[in-house]
Amino acid sequence: MSTQVKDPVYDPAQAQADAAARWAGTPLATAHWLEGRSGFPAGGIVTAGPPAEPHRTVVARARGFSLTRGHLAEVVAFTEFMAGEAITAEERAELEEAVVDAFEDSPKRALQSLRPLSGGVKRVAGLDPVSRAQRRLQALTTTYLLEVRREADHLGLSPVMAAVCRHNPVVRHWATTGVVLVADALAARMEQHRLVLSLTGREIEAPDALADRLLARVDEAGRLEIAELAGSEVRLLLIRAWLRDLGNTALARLRDDVTRAVGSALDVDIVVQHVGHLAALDSAGRAA
Numbered sequence: 001m002s003t004q005v006k007d008p009v010y011d012p013a014q015a016q017a018d019a020a021a022r023w024a025g026t027p028l029a030t031a032h033w034l035e036g037r038s039g040f041p042a043g044g045i046v047t048a049g050p051p052a053e054p055h056r057t058v059v060a061r062a063r064g065f066s067l068t069r070g071h072l073a074e075v076v077a078f079t080e081f082m083a084g085e086a087i088t089a090e091e092r093a094e095l096e097e098a099v100v101d102a103f104e105d106s107p108k109r110a111l112q113s114l115r116p117l118s119g120g121v122k123r124v125a126g127l128d129p130v131s132r133a134q135r136r137l138q139a140l141t142t143t144y145l146l147e148v149r150r151e152a153d154h155l156g157l158s159p160v161m162a163a164v165c166r167h168n169p170v171v172r173h174w175a176t177t178g179v180v181l182v183a184d185a186l187a188a189r190m191e192q193h194r195l196v197l198s199l200t201g202r203e204i205e206a207p208d209a210l211a212d213r214l215l216a217r218v219d220e221a222g223r224l225e226i227a228e229l230a231g232s233e234v235r236l237l238l239i240r241a242w243l244r245d246l247g248n249t250a251l252a253r254l255r256d257d258v259t260r261a262v263g264s265a266l267d268v269d270i271v272v273q274h275v276g277h278l279a280a281l282d283s284a285g286r287a288a
Contacts, residue, residue, distance in 0.1 A: 098159035
């Protein structure tokens with residue numbers, strides 16, 4: 001007879017308190033927004049406090065169907081989740097107006113399109129940071145590929161993606177593989193550099209130069225390297241979780257290994273990728 005042991009519930013507040021104490025002066029002392037309690041960007045509709053109007057407040061009626069304040073909030077939350085930051089009040093107003101217009105044109109179709117977002121805020125809050133990053137990567141990839149089809153049909157960007165593109169635009173798109181590289185994935189790869197180099201007390205090279213070098217390399221990279229860069233945010237969250245869980249002896253050994261590797265590396269990005277692979281292997285081993 002076996003006894004099942006449940007995994008401990010992820011506690012963002014406790015995790016951040018532990019990180020701040022142990023990792024003072026490093027990037028790990030500050031939480032990534034996906035590590036917050038809600039899993040949504042600071043200052044956005046989910047994190048800005050209780051809504052001014054109840055979610056069940058009806059904002060439009062058409063042909064026997066009702067559109068509520070909750071529907072609009074879910075659209076805004078989804079937009080900010082993919083944008084990676086809060087949208088402006090003007091953008092929110094434009095987005096909500098577009099949703100209302102679409103509802104009044106075709107209420108049944110509009111509500112059907114909103115159904116996948118129902119309960120999304122609670123689902124994201126219940127995930128750990130790495131799972132949130134994976135969910136976000138899937139949403140960004142799927143939605144951007146849908147926009148490519150809209151463009152092929154000579155349609156403009158959807159209201160949601162028009163807002164997302166202002167905050168988190170596409171940097172590269174590989175149609176043959178369906179891989180999409182967005183701006184904050186590139187930023188996450190650069191943050192991996194900052195995090196790994198902080199183990200040795202070093203700073204990253206000039207951000208613009210690093211970004212140019214990473215992009216120049218992927219133009220001729222293989223499918224695996226391209227996909228890895230596109231998934232940099234997932235890998236960043238994996239590295240952060242892995243480093244926090246390392247014991248003192250293992251962490252000291254890692255610092256020594258990274259210091260030696262960085263000192264002799266012709267391309268520091270190879271060292272950064274190696275640390276990411278170690279984190280991924282450890283995560284896979286725990287999941288097995």
